[in-house]
Amino acid sequence: MSDDRERDAALARAVRLRVQGRAGAAREQLLELAERYPEDAAVAYQTAWAHDVLGLEAEAVPFYERALAHAGLSREDRHGAFLGLGSTYRVLARYEEAARTLRSGLEEFPDDPALNAFLAMALYNRGEGREAVGLLLKTLTVSSDDPGVRRYRRAIEHYADDLDAVEPGGG
Incomplete structure (x- = not known):
């Protein structure tokens, strides 16, 4: 129990060190913890985050992967791990893995x-600009409180599915 x-x-x-802007010191402590508790998802997640803050994305990846592979993350941290790993893969130009990870996250957190x-x-980086724009438009319609977006929601959603659609008479 004392352990x-x-x-x-x-x-x-x-974590306090990272929050205080002392990510290097946090990283050192977290690496020791990760070695001591290799199957601890929370330790792995915080270790990944510290690496990301320091711009050490390639070193963050195995810790994000470890965090997602083991039980024990809060719902909020699990969401953060999907987002962190997917984003990190994208920064590293690992676009297929980024898209796969983010889609896995969306299975647990639909429409996030x-x-x-x-x-x-990631889709844009893979050359799938049409799908990327459609996804962004749909996301905008469900997440925006802007009155104009709300007013034209159905039209935006319609065009998100068919970006080349035009109305007769140019409208």
């Missing part, structure tokens, strides 16, 4: 605007 309390306290200290936005970027 759990010790782990929790060490993890809290490391952030996951959809990053998926649209």
Whole structure:
């Protein structure tokens, strides 16, 4: 039991360091924790995040993968891990893996605007601009509180499915 309390306290200290802008120090502590607790999803997730903050995306990937492979993440952190891994794959030009990861995230978090936005970027990077724009338009219609978007929601959704559609008379 004291080992759990010790782990929790060490993890809290490391997260506090990252939040305070001391990601390098957080990373060092988190790497030690990750070595000590290799199957701990929360430790892996926080370790990935610290690497990402430092621009060490390639080093973040195995920790994100480990976080998603093991149980124990809160719903919020699991969402963050999908988003972090998908975004990191995209930054590393691993577009297929980015799209696959973000789609997996959307299976658990359907219609999530952030996951959809990053998926649209990955689709664009894969040369699938039409699908990317359609996805962004659909995401806009469900996530925007803008009165104009709300007013034209059905039209936007219609054109999102068929970007080349035109109305007779140019409308």
